[in-house]
Amino acid sequence: MNSLQRALIEKSGTDNGFEHTFADEVGSVTLASARHPTCATVTVVGSGFDISVMSGMASLLPELIRSFSAEQQAGGDFRVTNEAALAALLRRTASLSIALPSQAATGYSKAVAEALSTLPDGLAGTEIERLVRLRVGQQKFRDALLEYWGSSCAVTGVALPEVLRASHAKPWAECLSDAERLDVFNGFLLTANLDALFDRFLISFDDQGGLLVSSRIPVADLQQLGIHSGMRLRWLAAEHKKYLCFHRSIYESCGEVGEV
Template structure:
């Protein structure tokens, strides 16, 4: 690897979520970040770049494979043809590393501590701290889903942030812990009408991602609610299914 290639790789990392360069190892550049725990080991090829990730969460590689399948090789290695492609891969990996489980929880706890610290001591209390936790958590959860779904509805693909809602499959109040509450796989980014229906268990999804409608909705209701045949999730990860099963059981009780 020549000095120019190394510089270009380091800049691509710095500009796309991997702002630190660890000690050089042979012909590879190892990129890291203070904002997440994933590392990327990048090697310059005769044409393009080889990237190996040391992921902070097991869910990262399957999600990258979904988005960058043409560049994926064996054992989670990605071979990207251009510097722009390298930047896109690193940017998505960095975003997902902050949104997917574990890192989101760590960020949440830090944000809650900071928010509570800003409250005057005389105003603090159990209820105030509960409200702070909920407000911060819901904002973090929304950010995680916006990142995971690329800023677009998980069903319709609509990408207008003002009408998108972060919908929990297993509601916030019924989650066992913060890891469940903040898990990007515990729900979907949905346009407002679908969010309202999903939240009230009037729609759900099967394990293939096909939309299910409750018998409480008449066929004549569906067009006005923005529901039509053939609606499906844009994709469904295996990690979604546990939460989706919980939601579907509640949905079936009311169906």
Template structure:
């Protein structure tokens, strides 16, 4: 690896979520970030860039293998022919690393601590503290969902930020812990119409991500809402499934005709 190639890798890391260079040697470049715990060693082999990830969460490698099925190999190694393709991988890895458990929950705790420090100690345990925690948590959850879903609706692919909502599968108030509330797999990034229906248990998704529609929604309503039966999630993982089982049960249980 010559100096120009090392410089291009370092710039690619800085521009795509890996702003720190931990090592830059003839054998390769080690990149890291202050915003997440993932590290990646980039080496050049037979004219191709190989990215070897040291991931804080094993889920990261599974998600990257889903996103880059042709480039991923065992032991967290991904191979790309160009600097542009490598940049796409690094950007996706950084986004996932910020979103996946437990990074979002860690960021939430730091943000809450910083905000509460600006108030007097007397607010601990009060409604003010609860509201601070809820506001910060919802902002962190939305940020994580935007990172995970690539700033696009999990169903339609719409990329207009103003109409995207971070929708919980298990409602915020029913979650047993902050980790569950901030779990990126406990919800989907949805356009506002889908979010309103999902939040009200009027739609859900089956184990393959296909749309389930409550009987209360008649054809005319669906047409006006822009909902078609063929809709499905762009992807769904095993970690979504336990939450979706609960959500589908709520949809089937609720008596919408009397509500």
């Protein structure tokens, strides 16, 4: 690896979620970040790059394999052919490392403490504190879903932030812990119309990601809402399914159900 190649790798890391060079060996560069616990070691191979991802999150590698199956090599490493592909893999790795379970929860307590510190004394345990925790938690959850879904609707792919909502599968009030409330797999990034229906249990998803629609919604309204046959989640991880099961149990109890 020459100095130009090393500089290109370090710049790609800085631009795509890895702002530190954690270790420096003769033939590789290891990238790291203060924002997440994942490291990526990049080695030059011909005109391309090998990337070895090191993380304590069990769900990271399966997610990367789903997104970059063609680039996966034996042992869980990835091989890309150019700088643009390297940037894409590093960017997705960083986004997932920020979004995946425990990351949102890790920063939640600190963010709540900072928000509460600005309030007058004597508000501990009051409705105001509850609202602060709810507001901070919902923002953390939304941020995590934006990272995980690439700032695009989980069904339609619409990428306009103003119309995207963070939808819980297992509602906030039903969750047993902050870890559940902030789990990126406990919800989907949806456009406002899909979010409203999902939140009211008028739609749900099966274990293959297919859209389920309550028969309580008139066909004419479905057409007006842009809901049509074949709509489905862009992908579905195994970790989503326990939360979807909870959501469907309420959806099914609300009346007649069916498929689009």
